[in-house]
Amino acid sequence: MNLKLKALTKSLWVFHAACSPCNNCDIEILDVLTPRYDVERFGIVLVGSIRHADVLLVTGVPNYKTKERLKKIYSQAPQPCLVVAVGGCACGRVMFKDSYNSPCAVDEIVPVSAYIPGCPPKPEAIIAGVVKLIKKVRG
């Protein structure tokens, strides 16, 4: 297995890009970090810059303004970079797919490694999603 990927799964540093979400997924992501769920125990932390990150967390339906920025963020990420789409919007645009300001889904802009559906996914679901992702990367 790729050494870089193996090292990656030890402690995931996460950068969170909110692409016009309603913030619910964003709050639940923060919830995962706060005392009840506390994934910081496992070395999973939010970082302030994509250049420090192993994982790009995307929420929401990209609009024309955020689409370009998401592309830019991904291009700045050190590779390998895993992309996780959190929430129904990021997974498949759900009720916003007919909107005039929703050009495409997240996975048409960046390659998505894991989808966590739900509106919003519960913190348990987010943790389960990350665990599955790590298992898959480890093979």
Added chain:
Amino acid sequence: MSHKVVIPIGPYHPLQEEPEFFRLYVEGEKVVDINMVIGYMHRGIEKLSESKHFDQVAFLVERICGICSTSHPFAYVNAVEDLARIEVPGRALYIRTIIAELERLHSHLLWLGLAGHFIGYNTVWMWAWRYREPVLDMFEMITGNRQHYAMMKIGGVRRDIEEQHIPALKKTLDELVRAVDMFKGAVMDDPVIHARLKGIGILSRQQAIDWAVVGPTARASGVNIDVRKDDPYGAYDKIDWSVIVEREGDIFAKTKVRILEMYESISIIRQCIDKMPGGQIDANVKDIPPGEGIGRVEAPRGECYHYVRSDGTNRPIRHKVRAPSYMNVASNKVAAVGGTISDATITLAAVDPCYCCTERVTVIDKSTDHKILNGWDLIKLSQEKTENLKKSLKV
């Protein structure tokens, strides 16, 4: 001016609701001007609403904001009920009020935590969010979801609060009172918080009126406005409670208003539980006649306004939404200007907008192009100031 530095803040960040983009113009440490760009959240909800039928729109407007996810549908159903002159059953009004107040509790706790984080009190962040969890558990118990409760329905509510829910609800409220007591003590007695928040980001009464701010931001500046009192909806007119107003207009006053409002919310919920009548929870509305209606709701951040026009079909032909932060963020123009960069973080966050945006932010000195700080440094700057204050106050 050649030595004016531009600090772009935004548009992304993981902490707040709406990605917004601030440009701070600074000279040295001092903020001299501020410019805001919004639109990163635009998903065309008003237009989408015209393509959904009246019942579906409630789910759509719920997704305007994840934190005010009852306020928007509440204002929308108020608008439609105003349009169609629907009489809502009493029990449904009380249930709506309980849900709206639980939402205020969780939203104010959320803000308190974030504000603590910005000034370098990560413990406050963690504790506030820890005590927010039981509120979310109540939502899950009553509505089936932690967020996006989907309770509001034209003519009533979707789910009833059942007898077996009430003991757990009461117990959670009792525990929450103790938590709020703790936060109140922590904020009111801490000399560092006083030094950090008092006299910072002042919005005077006249400025608050001129900039038309709403909600806790206005009430902290001595403007006594609250839709719940001024134009009662739900069951607010049947309940005894008071509007919290402070005069100072600084960030400390805004914090105080929010903390004291939590006590009011708890008291409102308790009274609702006691006074809640039995009976139907839904008026079984069939058709929406042509006409227009407005609905106003006091969201945790201020007045949320919805306007709906119908032409007699099953879809609204116009739906206009005005969220409270739209008014409040503009007031940053006066609140943040004149302060320092390290205070800008908390000042911009104090209206509980939808700011923070401090992740993925770069500070670029345009005149020299060599000083580059990222948004994380802005929070650091703010936290360092608190550390220095702590040292100078010897606490």
